[in-house]
Amino acid sequence: KKKKKRIFEIISMSNREKKASTRIKHRNKGASSKEDAAIFNLDKNKKIAKMLESHLVDKVNRKIGGKLHLRIKVISQPSPHTAGCLQIYVYSARNLDAKDRNGLSDPYVKIYFGEERKKTTIRKKTLNPEWNESFDFNIPALLTPREIIIQVWDWNRVGKHNFIGQNILQIKDFEDNKLYDKWYDLHNSAEEQQKMLELSRILRHRSGIAKEKNKVRNT
Numbered sequence: 001k002k003k004k005k006r007i008f009e010i011i012s013m014s015n016r017e018k019k020a021s022t023r024i025k026h027r028n029k030g031a032s033s034k035e036d037a038a039i040f041n042l043d044k045n046k047k048i049a050k051m052l053e054s055h056l057v058d059k060v061n062r063k064i065g066g067k068l069h070l071r072i073k074v075i076s077q078p079s080p081h082t083a084g085c086l087q088i089y090v091y092s093a094r095n096l097d098a099k100d101r102n103g104l105s106d107p108y109v110k111i112y113f114g115e116e117r118k119k120t121t122i123r124k125k126t127l128n129p130e131w132n133e134s135f136d137f138n139i140p141a142l143l144t145p146r147e148i149i150i151q152v153w154d155w156n157r158v159g160k161h162n163f164i165g166q167n168i169l170q171i172k173d174f175e176d177n178k179l180y181d182k183w184y185d186l187h188n189s190a191e192e193q194q195k196m197l198e199l200s201r202i203l204r205h206r207s208g209i210a211k212e213k214n215k216v217r218n219t
Contacts, residue, residue, distance in 0.1 A: 009205045036095070055197075064165070064188070065164045068152060069090075069093065069182075070088060070089065070090060070091065070150070070181075071087075071089040072174055072180045074087075074171065074176055074177070075087065075177060082138045083140065084139045085136055085138060086137040086139055087134065088111060088148070089133070090120055091159070092130040092132075093128065093152060094128045094183075096103070096127045096128070096152065096186070097165070099133060104127060104173075105127060105154040106123065106126075106154055107122070107152050107154055107164060108151070108152070109122050109125070109131065109152055111148070112150075112151075113137040113142060113171075114145035116137050118135045122155045145171065146170060146172070148169040149169075150166060150184070151163070152164040152166070152186055164186060164188065166187060166188075167184045
């Protein structure tokens with residue numbers, strides 16, 4: 001019975017492989033060069049990249065240091081030196097990690113965009129702070145920064161401040177003149193989130209190359 005079951009599994013695998021091979025041949029039909037074949041195979045690469053990205057997202061989401069409530073708006077105001085303004089309103093945070101011996105933290109928020117860095121006031125002895133502070137950043141006309149880095153730190157009178165968590169946002173995800181009001185997770189594993197970000201960039205880059213090659217091929 002075990003042998004028959006094993007044979008059936010092998011036959012099933014073989015049939016699946018044949019079907020997959022037929023689909024690939026059909027998809028690659030008409031590919032006149034190695035470049036064209038590579039374009040068709042990008043679909044497979046994207047699926048693999050998405051699986052890896054999903055795995056990293058799961059790893060990151062298991063390490064949450066709290067949540068941060070933000071309101072974000074990109075205002076398009078073209079001028080010789082700027083493309084517009086990035087407005088970030090920091091409302092509050094909840095369920096932050098405790099970093100002090102008293103089971104609390106003294107949190108404040110740092111925001112990085114391009115060469116600008118701004119921060120909120122410090123809220124003492126709380127895991128659910130409220131700030132209600134607004135910040136404006138210039139969006140350069142050239143070489144626009146891709147990322148908005150938002151971090152929460154625990155203030156210490158003596159010694160280094162303690163990292164609580166961060167979120168890296170992509171400015172391309174915010175439409176002009178549209179208001180985004182949302183709670184964002186604070187990932188306290190900066191390394192894992194950076195890996196996820198790099199993987200997303202690779203995926204977007206590959207997708208862009210494929211689109212350009214298809215345009216060239218179809219002209």
